[in-house]
Amino acid sequence: MRLAIVGMGAIGASTARLADSFGHTVTAVADEDSAATDEAGIDVGSVLERKEVEGILGEQSVDAAIGAEYDCLVEVSAAALGDAEPAFSHVATALGRDRNVVLGAKEPVAQRYGALKELEAESDGQLRYEATIDGLLPVLSTIGDVGADRITGVRGVFNGFANFILSRMTTEELGYEHVLAEAQDLGVADVDPTFDVEGTDSALTCSILANELWWPDREFTTEDVAIDGITEVEGSAIELAKEDGMTVRLIGEVQSDKLRVAPRTIPTGSSLAISGSRTVVELDVRHAGRLSVSSSATSSEEIAAAMLTDVNRLGD
Amino acid sequence: MHTHTIRLELVDQPGELLRALEPIAENGGNLLSIFHERGNITPRGHIPVEVDVSAPPSRFDEIIAGLRDAGINVVQVGGERYSESITVILSGHLVDTGLSDTLQRIRDESNSSITELSLAAPEGTRDISSARLRLGTATGEVENTMRVIREIAAEKDLNLIEPLELGGDG
Numbered sequence: 001m002r003l004a005i006v007g008m009g010a011i012g013a014s015t016a017r018l019a020d021s022f023g024h025t026v027t028a029v030a031d032e033d034s035a036a037t038d039e040a041g042i043d044v045g046s047v048l049e050r051k052e053v054e055g056i057l058g059e060q061s062v063d064a065a066i067g068a069e070y071d072c073l074v075e076v077s078a079a080a081l082g083d084a085e086p087a088f089s090h091v092a093t094a095l096g097r098d099r100n101v102v103l104g105a106k107e108p109v110a111q112r113y114g115a116l117k118e119l120e121a122e123s124d125g126q127l128r129y130e131a132t133i134d135g136l137l138p139v140l141s142t143i144g145d146v147g148a149d150r151i152t153g154v155r156g157v158f159n160g161f162a163n164f165i166l167s168r169m170t171t172e173e174l175g176y177e178h179v180l181a182e183a184q185d186l187g188v189a190d191v192d193p194t195f196d197v198e199g200t201d202s203a204l205t206c207s208i209l210a211n212e213l214w215w216p217d218r219e220f221t222t223e224d225v226a227i228d229g230i231t232e233v234e235g236s237a238i239e240l241a242k243e244d245g246m247t248v249r250l251i252g253e254v255q256s257d258k259l260r261v262a263p264r265t266i267p268t269g270s271s272l273a274i275s276g277s278r279t280v281v282e283l284d285v286r287h288a289g290r291l292s293v294s295s296s297a298t299s300s301e302e303i304a305a306a307m308l309t310d311v312n313r314l315g316d
Numbered sequence: 317m318h319t320h321t322i323r324l325e326l327v328d329q330p331g332e333l334l335r336a337l338e339p340i341a342e343n344g345g346n347l348l349s350i351f352h353e354r355g356n357i358t359p360r361g362h363i364p365v366e367v368d369v370s371a372p373p374s375r376f377d378e379i380i381a382g383l384r385d386a387g388i389n390v391v392q393v394g395g396e397r398y399s400e401s402i403t404v405i406l407s408g409h410l411v412d413t414g415l416s417d418t419l420q421r422i423r424d425e426s427n428s429s430i431t432e433l434s435l436a437a438p439e440g441t442r443d444i445s446s447a448r449l450r451l452g453t454a455t456g457e458v459e460n461t462m463r464v465i466r467e468i469a470a471e472k473d474l475n476l477i478e479p480l481e482l483g484g485d486g
Contacts, residue, residue: 232407233407233475234475235438236436236438237477239436239446240447240448241405241448244448264479265404272480
């Protein structure tokens with residue numbers, strides 16, 4: 001399949017590099033203000049090098065990349081939290097051209113779910129966004145298989161970085177600021193980790209899951225999520241939890257009457273008490289108990305692989 | 317196991333309290349607390365005593381029958397009280413914002429009782445510290461109790477960590 005990849009951060013670049021091994025040809029790449037296209041296939045190595053050296057991918061504009069020849073748009077560019085732009089418009093254009101779209105950016109799905117579904121319904125192209133929920137975890141496929149109407153709620157640890165911080169605070173008995181600074185030194189943290197530690201990223205996941213379960217009866221955005229991050233979690237609070245056989249994790253909860261992200265105490269032995277930069281999602285399935293899927297897919301290469309897996313699911 | 321509060325009025329004579337407790341133990345009750353109001357004599361000259369007992373629901377009636385058979389004056393049998401337990405963690409300027417006031421208000425504004433308090437103040441109590449509170453609350457009152465705790469925490473700018481699973485046997 002011919003791919004246009006928009007967004008050349010770590011995940012976009014990994015996707016471009018891995019595309020060939022998944023049997024695809026990259027015909028367009030774009031970042032915020034430059035793009036390169038080639039119907040015959042782009043030399044991914046050299047455009048990425050050009051970006052490194054000259055700061056641009058090529059001479060073309062983002063719009064040219066979105067209007068170029070491809071079968072599937074892979075959209076991973078940074079999007080505004082509120083209106084999910086410019087990612088949303090990129091998706092709208094591609095679907096309007098009856099192209100397939102695979103999303104890595106969460107915002108369009110979390111914030112404009114209904115509009116996205118309508119665009120997909122009017123298009124001959126298909127839309128996939130499994131990678132927006134914890135990388136390779138087949139959460140959305142599982143919801144599809146089980147049937148959304150049989151799932152009464154979802155909860156989980158949705159953000160690997162926040163989980164890394166909390167588990168390190170727990171095992172090393174260090175304070176939040178200390179662990180965060182250390183993670184930034186190690187390059188584990190984004191330059192701006194607010195998105196992760198203040199719970200915004202987990203809230204996007206909550207909104208996507210809620211829409212997946214209850215749209216079109218109801219539509220959700222992060223405005224519907226009560227959000228509390230981990231920045232105020234004290235080392236002494238974790239100590240007290242530990243003494244009581246508990247631990248603290250940033251938990252996302254999706255229930256029909258409430259969407260919530262907050263640090264919560266959970267029993268040390270529970271399936272949600274995972275350590276390190278891992279994520280876990282638990283589905284409450286009517287008559288079938290709790291189904292749990294856990295992953296460690298948080299590196300950009302793993303997320304790229306998740307998106308390319310989505311590309312391979314097109315046409316199913 | 318459910319927790320019940322039983323109010324008794326005992327005759328003011330030696331050994332009477334012990335006699336009142338025997339039927340509880342004999343019928344499988346677990347005595348949680350005794351509140352013995354010696355200074356507060358009733359108009360009939362009896363001493364009011366309040367006991368909290370946890371027992372399997374099936375045995376509770378036998379406990380009451382046992383007390384009455386022993387000639388103990390049972391004046392009030394509380395429905396189950398404080399049968400669910402909630403543990404929360406509060407962090408912040410706990411001491412500066414009045415820890416005892418915080419605890420008092422939780423008790424006053426919700427149908428609950430604080431059964432355990434652990435404090436961790438690594439930088440000294442004048443700085444940021446954390447407290448783990450275990451509360452017993454009545455069945456059906458868990459959400460209300462949490463609402464009260466949330467309000468007080470927000471008002472005093474304390475960071476509250478709630479358990480994911482609320483309630484459970486107290």
